[in-house]
Amino acid sequence: MVKKYKIHKDDTVQVLAGKDKGAKGTVVRIIPKKDAVIVSGVNIVKKAMKKRSQQDQGGISEIEAPLNISNVAIVCKKCGPTKIGYKLDGNKKIRVCRKCGETL
Numbered sequence: 001m002v003k004k005y006k007i008h009k010d011d012t013v014q015v016l017a018g019k020d021k022g023a024k025g026t027v028v029r030i031i032p033k034k035d036a037v038i039v040s041g042v043n044i045v046k047k048a049m050k051k052r053s054q055q056d057q058g059g060i061s062e063i064e065a066p067l068n069i070s071n072v073a074i075v076c077k078k079c080g081p082t083k084i085g086y087k088l089d090g091n092k093k094i095r096v097c098r099k100c101g102e103t104l
Contacts, residue, residue: 003032005069006084006095011104013072014081015042024075028064036066043067078102 007013007027015023025039045065051058073081076097083098095104 003035005030005032007037007069007072007074012075013037013039014075015039015067015071016073016081017071018043018067027072030069031066034066035069037069037072038064038066039072040064074104076100076102076104 007030009027009030011027012024013027015021015025020042023039023042025041027037028040029038031037041064043065044062046060047063049058049061074084076082076099079097079099084104085096085098087094087096087101087103096102097104
């Protein structure tokens with residue numbers, strides 16, 4: 001069974017815990033097997049990259065490491081980091097801010 005998350009790709013999120021607490025960024029990728037998300041510009045780690053070809057350069061590069069999905073919260077334009085609720089609009093299910101009711 002496929003897991004469903006309230007946070008989707010391209011959502012603006014804020015980090016709630018860890019070394020980058022308070023940092024904001026957009027979700028680049030969701031990893032369902034690890035319950036993790038990759039956020040742009042957050043949780044940067046250094047990784048040793050092997051040289052793959054003659055033109056390719058190896059060395060140490062900085063990449064964005066995954067964060068647990070429970071450590072990020074979606075950001076509402078009006079009220080900041082918030083939880084997500086749902087509202088039915090006809091036959092469509094829409095994500096809304098729990099604080100102010102604005103659609104996300």
